[in-house]
Amino acid sequence: MTPSDEKLWSTLVHLGGLFFGFLAPLIGFLVLKDRGPFVRAHTATALNFQLTLIIAYVVGGILSIVIIGIFILIAAYVLNIVFCIIAAVKANQGQPYTYPLSIPFVS
Incomplete structure (x- = not known):
């Protein structure tokens, strides 16, 4: 893959997580x-x-039974x-990124 293709797919995987939950990053990671x-x-x-x-x-x-779950x-x-x-x-800028508050299940 060319670096521009890697940046494109990495961007799409992150945006796919926004719209499709864990399914887009899972498919992106496996493929x-x-x-x-x-x-x-980025996919991991x-x-x-x-x-x-x-x-x-x-x-x-x-916890939505208690009010705190809604928050x-x-x-x-x-x-x-x-x-x-x-x-x-x-x-998209070609920089590494690590989500804060994320548990590292896959590496």
């Missing part, structure tokens, strides 16, 4: 992980963040939007 170190790092990072968000959504859903769900939703856009911009 693109052997295409280059840049795209592998996006997948880790989306899996962390799934945990936050589950905890927020369970957790809102915070996770806002963090998903903000961090996915930041990561997509960094990927």
